[in-house]
Amino acid sequence: MSSHFNIHDLKKQMKKSVRERPDGVLPYKKSTKKAIAGRDLRASEWDDFEERRDRATQRRQEAIDTLPDLHDQLRERWEERGIVVHEAKDTNEAQQHILKIIRNVKADRILKSKSMLSEEIEINDFLEKNSITPVETDLGEYIVQLRGEHPSHITMPAMHLLREDVGQLFAEKLGVEYTDDPPTLTKIAREALRKEFLAAQVGMCGVNFAVAESGHLATVTNEGNGRMVTSQARVVIALMGWERVTQSLEDLGELWQLLARSATGQRATVYLNLLSGPSPGPTGPDEVHVVIVDNGRKRIHQDPTMREVLRCIRCGACLNVCPVYRQVGGHPYGGVYPGPIGAVLTPALHGTREAPDHAFASSLCGACEDICPVKIPLPKLLLHQRHQKVEDKKNRGFDAEEVIWSTFAKATESGAVFSSFGRAASVLQKVVPGGSVPMPQWQKGRTAPAFPKQSFRQWYEQNKRETGREKDE
Amino acid sequence: MSKTTKEQINLSRIETVTNALQTLDVEVIRTTDSGLGVLLIDFLVQAEATGVALSSDQVISDLKLPAMLKAAGFEVIPSLNQSAGPIEAGRWKTALAKVDVGITSTPVMAAETGSALMLAKYPDDRAVSLLPPWHILLVAEENLVDDIASLMKKWGESSDRRENAVLVTGPSRTADIEKELVLGVHGPGKMTVMIYRSNP
Numbered sequence: 010m011s012s013h014f015n016i017h018d019l020k021k022q023m024k025k026s027v028r029e030r031p032d033g034v035l036p037y038k039k040s041t042k043k044a045i046a047g048r049d050l051r052a053s054e055w056d057d058f059e060e061r062r063d064r065a066t067q068r069r070q071e072a073i074d075t076l077p078d079l080h081d082q083l084r085e086r087w088e089e090r091g092i093v094v095h096e097a098k099d100t101n102e103a104q105q106h107i108l109k110i111i112r113n114v115k116a117d118r119i120l121k122s123k124s125m126l127s128e129e130i131e132i133n134d135f136l137e138k139n140s141i142t143p144v145e146t147d148l149g150e151y152i153v154q155l156r157g158e159h160p161s162h163i164t165m166p167a168m169h170l171l172r173e174d175v176g177q178l179f180a181e182k183l184g185v186e187y188t189d190d191p192p193t194l195t196k197i198a199r200e201a202l203r204k205e206f207l208a209a210q211v212g213m214c215g216v217n218f219a220v221a222e223s224g225h226l227a228t229v230t231n232e233g234n235g236r237m238v239t240s241q242a243r244v245v246i247a248l249m250g251w252e253r254v255t256q257s258l259e260d261l262g263e264l265w266q267l268l269a270r271s272a273t274g275q276r277a278t279v280y281l282n283l284l285s286g287p288s289p290g291p292t293g294p295d296e297v298h299v300v301i302v303d304n305g306r307k308r309i310h311q312d313p314t315m316r317e318v319l320r321c322i323r324c325g326a327c328l329n330v331c332p333v334y335r336q337v338g339g340h341p342y343g344g345v346y347p348g349p350i351g352a353v354l355t356p357a358l359h360g361t362r363e364a365p366d367h368a369f370a371s372s373l374c375g376a377c378e379d380i381c382p383v384k385i386p387l388p389k390l391l392l393h394q395r396h397q398k399v400e401d402k403k404n405r406g407f408d409a410e411e412v413i414w415s416t417f418a419k420a421t422e423s424g425a426v427f428s429s430f431g432r433a434a435s436v437l438q439k440v441v442p443g444g445s446v447p448m449p450q451w452q453k454g455r456t457a458p459a460f461p462k463q464s465f466r467q468w469y470e471q472n473k474r475e476t477g478r479e480k481d482e
Numbered sequence: 483m484s485k486t487t488k489e490q491i492n493l494s495r496i497e498t499v500t501n502a503l504q505t506l507d508v509e510v511i512r513t514t515d516s517g518l519g520v521l522l523i524d525f526l527v528q529a530e531a532t533g534v535a536l537s538s539d540q541v542i543s544d545l546k547l548p549a550m551l552k553a554a555g556f557e558v559i560p561s562l563n564q565s566a567g568p569i570e571a572g573r574w575k576t577a578l579a580k581v582d583v584g585i586t587s588t589p590v591m592a593a594e595t596g597s598a599l600m601l602a603k604y605p606d607d608r609a610v611s612l613l614p615p616w617h618i619l620l621v622a623e624e625n626l627v628d629d630i631a632s633l634m635k636k637w638g639e640s641s642d643r644r645e646n647a648v649l650v651t652g653p654s655r656t657a658d659i660e661k662e663l664v665l666g667v668h669g670p671g672k673m674t675v676m677i678y679r680s681n682p
Contacts, residue, residue, distance in 0.1 A: 040661045090644065148667055149658035165658060172660050191659040195667055202668065207575055223643050233612060233654040233669025240608040240646075241575065243568070258643055262630040266595070273657065276502065277595040277630070279669070281649040288646060290564050290605035291571040 014131075015343040016355055019366035022341035023333075037161075037338045040168050041329040047274015048326055048380070054276075065267050066384040068260050069320040076310065079221040079254045080301075086224025087299065090286030095300045103130040103302045107213075107246060110298050111141055114244050116210045122228065122235040123147040124215025125163060125323065126248045126302055128345045129358075132213075143213075146202050146234040148195060155182045161339030163325040163346065164272045169338050202234070212238030214282075216249035216299070217323070218264065222257040225283040226299060229268060231275075235282045244296045247284065251306045252319040264322055267382040271324040305358040314393050318353050320383040325350075327377035327387060333370055342367070349377035349387045353394065361398045368394035428466050495593040495626040496677060502596035506652030507665060509674045518620070518678050519550045525674075526556065526583065533581035535559040535614055537607045541587035541622070557581070561606050575609055584614035584670070588650075590636045591621050594629040595651055596675075599637055602646035611650065617670040619650070623679045 015022065052058045072079060087094055095110075097103035111119060119136070121127060121143055133143045133154070145154040149166035153159060155178055160166030167175070176189035185197055214235055218227045226247045228235045239245050255261050261281075269275040287297050309315050328334045328348030339347035344355040344364065352371055356364040368391050377387040420426045463471075500510045513521050526534065534551055536542050538561040552558050559581055562574045578584065586607050588598035598619055602608050611617050627633050637643050654669030665671040 036660065043661045086644070146668065147658070148656045152658065165661070167658050168661075170659075172662075175659050191662045192664045194659060195656060195664040199667055203579065206668070207572070207579060225647075231654070232656050232667035234667070236608065236612055236648060237668055240602075240612070258634045258637075259631060262634050266630060275651075277597050277649070277651040279651050279653070279655055281597075281651075283647040283649070285644055285646050288602060288605050291562055291566040291568065292575070292605050292609060293568075293571075 014345070016359060016364040016367070017343070019341060019343060019364070019370055022343060023337045023370065026337040026341045036169055036171050037335055040165060041335050044165070044273065044326075044329040045380075048271055048329070049274075051270035051274050051276060061263065061267065062382055062384060065263055065382060066320065068256065069264070069322070069383045070317070072255055072260075073252060073310070073316060073319045076252065076254060079256065080251075082221040083219055083224060083254065086221075087286070090224055091297070092224070092226075092286050093296065093298045095298060096303075097130075097300055098303045100130045100302075100304060103248075103300055103304075104132060104135045106298075106300050107132060107248075108136070108139055108141075110244065110246055110296075111136075111211055114211065114296075116141070116244070118142045118144065118205075119211040119213050119246075120144050120146055120205055120209045120238050120242060121150070122212070122214045122230060122238045123150050123166070124213070124248050125160070125345055126215055126250050127213065128159060129304060130248075130302060132248075144202075144205055146205070146232075146238065147230075148198050148232060151198055151202065152178065155179075159340070159345075161347065162328055163323050163348075163350075165325070169340065206234075206237045206241050209238065209242040211244045211246065212242030212294070213246045213248060214238050214284075216247050216253055217268070218253055218255045218261055219249055219299075220256075220258055220261050220283075221254055223283075223285065225258070225261075225285050226297075227261055227265070228282040228284070229265060229278045229280070230282065231273075231279045233280060236280055239282055239284050239294065240288075240292065243293045245284065245294045245298070247297065247299045249299055249301050251301055251303050252310070268322050268324050271326040271380070271382045309357050315353075315357055315390060317385055318350075318357060318390055320385055321350055321354070322383060323350075324382060326380045326382065330376045330380045332372060332374060332376070342370070349391075350385070353385075353387055353390045356394055361394060361401055365398065368392075368398060428464060492623050492626065495628065496623065498628075499591065499593040499596055499626060499675075499677070502594060503652065503675055506596060506673075508596065508652050511674065511676045512678070513676060514679045514681050515545065515622075516681055518545060518676065519547060522547070522585075522618070522676070523550065523554045526551075527554075529582070529616075531556070531582035531616070533557045533559065533583075535578050535581045535584040535610045536561070537584075537586035537610045538604045539587055539607065541620060542585065545620075547585065561604075564605075575613060578609050578613040581614050583616040583618055584610040584612075585618045585620070586611045587620040587622075588625065589640065590625050590627055590633050591675075592628070592630050592633040593626050597630060597633065597649045597651040598675075599633060600648050600650055601641075602648075608646075608648065612669050615666065615670055616672040616674070617650075617653070618674045618676065621675060621677050623677060626677070 095106040136143045145151045152167045161169040172189040175194055176187050179185050180187040214228050216226045217229045269278045287294055327350050331348050334348040342351045346354045352367045356367045371391050373388045375388050503510050534556045536548055559577050591598040627636055653665050653671050653673040654667050655665050656667045657663050
């Protein structure tokens, strides 16, 4: 991928992330803990929570298994209601479709509500290069855009920031007086964006689900920006991942509640926007376009094991519960989707060669699978990808890391070879400049301890003889 | 179903929905259709509201709210003429954003979550319940159902469920800064639900 995403250096970025927040006051810890508490409360409220999860899992899988048919149904609905359909096999095609729609109405600005897919197709950078200004309107996305960053969480984009960070940002970029009071900061954003909404010509939203039976494009929001961009703009562009289809409004109602409960601990989100097409009245929208993006999803669909990941409803609960995510946050994953779902989805979408380490960014503790509302077997899928990587590597050449680990593995199998390592280290230390084996990263701010002259094995042999302890036993 | 059982079910739904809405910081008021107008005016006066936007839906006109509010001295934004052009629509939206309160009704509300269905059958509704800082929602007791599944079903009884719609559950909110809850980001930050009983 030619882009600002860096999905190739996961290990390096994770280490960097841990180093940069040495005090342990990670905003992530606080926010994920709150999110999980909310989710657990709402899960306990339903006696049949587990049955509902099972049912949703089954319905989601049925939808994934019959996607081509459901898409046919959608086409019919959309044609009846005058929604224009654009299919994009990759980022480039999606960008071109969108540019064409915007240029057709001669707009130079678009208002966006939250869409992770829009991050995936890097639409903001692309539009800016084409002299069109994209304005993010979700508060978290607005903050992240002002900082020139990308979301660090699927449902809470500015999770990596503290209130002080936002206060400084607004003072700097919006010229307002510094405050770190969230209600005041929110009001500042409301006022800045309200002007934009009232003048909106083109709006862009994501699609949580397209409903095959009714043709609705359903968008889940809390702030109201999703409603704004779909009802106040003249032209609406809905961006939809190819797999985001559900069968009926009944299924939607169930998934929506599971999503809200799992993501934010709400019984329902404030708004469930159901866009079925253009409105004939004076307020519009006059045009509704849906851009369906493949970007590797159809390939995943062909793999019967990986296919299960397409059930995902993007609640982000697996991020909140993941011990790795809670330590390093979202940015080290480098792509659009962080956490356990990102660890599976990133290599699945872009290939294990592009994202070689993602499948290993997990301790396989299984917390993600336990919390997933549609029971995606994330640990199983991570193992599947590790296996794929190994298979892939068999057909390739030399890998330094693998050589080191396989040597280490062989050494531990033999006592003699293993103990020779320790002796070699204490000898090496004497001949290497600086008195230590060079480990430049580790030695930043640390002094390497001297290796003992004697190894533990040597010491034990000696002590055993001196105390005669072995005889007592 | 006997009249008493029906009343009991309604009462339990009212209790459920009241609890659900209160956890969302929504004020809940119970009244009757004949008392609703007077109560509403009283309520608006107390809140020192002066400008009001009304939905053009059937319930609001049946209750004769536009005339009543005008007579009581409120500035009422007239609904938008459906043949208006984009410039006029723009002006109308700007006016809506300046009033104190938008009043709409709902054909069905789910008690468990406090979610109300708003249909864009009256295109004005979308802006009336979105642009002003305060949303007053009128719900007839008989339009309360148990949960989202029942709401979807009831929606299907009166239409093919193909129209533009939105489910509204409480006031606009965010927790994007340190997960601290703040009301009123882009939509209304204040919401009042008036549950009224139709007298025979």
